[in-house]
Amino acid sequence: MRSYVLVYILLMAAVTYLIRMLPFTLFRRKITSPFWRSFFYYVPYAVLAAMTFPAVFSSTGSTLSALAGVAVAAVLALCKKSLTTVALSACAAAFVVEVIQFGFIV
Amino acid sequence: MNKRLSPYGFREGFRDGVPIGLGYFSVSFGFGILAAGAGLFTLENLLISMTSLTSAGQVAGVKVMEGVLQAGAVTAATVVEMLLAQLVINLRYALMGVALTQRLDEDMTVGRRLFYGFFITDEIFAVSSAKPHPVGPRYFSGLVLTPYIGWALGTLLGAVAGNVLPLSVTNALGLALYAMFIAIILPPMQKEKGVLPCVLAAAALSCVFAFVPVFSFLSGGFAIIISAVAAAVVMSIVHPVPEKEVEG
DSSP, rough: OHHHHHHHHHHHHHHHHHOOOOOOOHSOOOOOOHHHHHHHHHHHHHHHHHHHGGGGGSSSSSSHHHHHHHHHHHHHHHHOOOOOHHOOOOOOOOHHHHHHOOOOOO | OOSSSSSSSSSHHHHHHHHHHHHHHHHHHHHHHHHHHHTHHHHHHHHHHHOOOHEEEEEEHHHHHHHHHHHHHHOOOHHHHHHHHHHHHTHHHHHHHHHHTTTBBBTOOHHHHHEEEEEEEEEEEHHHSSSSSSSHHHHHHHHHHHHHHHHHHHHHHHHHTTTTTTTTHHHHHTTTHHHHHHHHHHHHHHHHHTHEEEHHHHHHHHHHHHHHHTTTOOOOOHHHHHHHHHHHHHHHHSSSSOOHHOOO
């Protein structure tokens, strides 16, 4: 455990906890502003999209295997499969493509 | 605020939590591998998962820490970057926390809210707020148990086995988190038409920041924040979401 890394871990934990805890503990009324309601609604999807693209294409051993995984994930997600099913199936697809491309690398 | 007591006990919560825990295990296994690949020690990985409990936030946090590890010290820029990244990425938990307050029974005292507030995630929020009756501390104690253990255990095994498993397997598992993100993004697109342009705009901006050399001074964390906030602000102005969709 490096102390300068610990600083960031605790910082991360503190911010995340406060964001969750403060509204959960203190909030007593409804948000009425259409803008803010919409902003809160869109932000998670925007964040997930920005984190996924383009990073997902370099998350495996080759762009081709990542593409195969994304395709499988997209199809299963649209079929409303569970998060676990989608994640494991996408990994399996990427695995198969890489073994075909490079053989089984140890 | 609902004054009734929740009909759901520990056992009901535990039963609802098991599938979430299994999902978290497989996803946090991927996080363990990712974080180990970024140069974090196993104990550091485990501590992140045990204190933060947030998939997207942790991935962004690790991206910031890659820069920190290169510098080998605490710097003001990366501290600000970490604070902003966590604030923006986890902002949805604030809204979920507000929504959940409307579903709590009178047993949920301030002290218990301080405790259970820590465990608000997309899945725990979704499951507990979808219950037909109010939920209380006994239900939450069962609900959060398996997801918390699954998240920590998966991270630990991912961090350790990430160095032991064959490269073909770890390469493939690197996709797990991103696949889960895709699984969260896609289904609402069919329900609310503003989500698709929002997602496309955020992804396009993120790609521009990643590939256009002019923006190479922007670190990964800031690029994600700017892309996401810009896309969400524009869509909130152009296409405000009807009230019932936000509630759902």
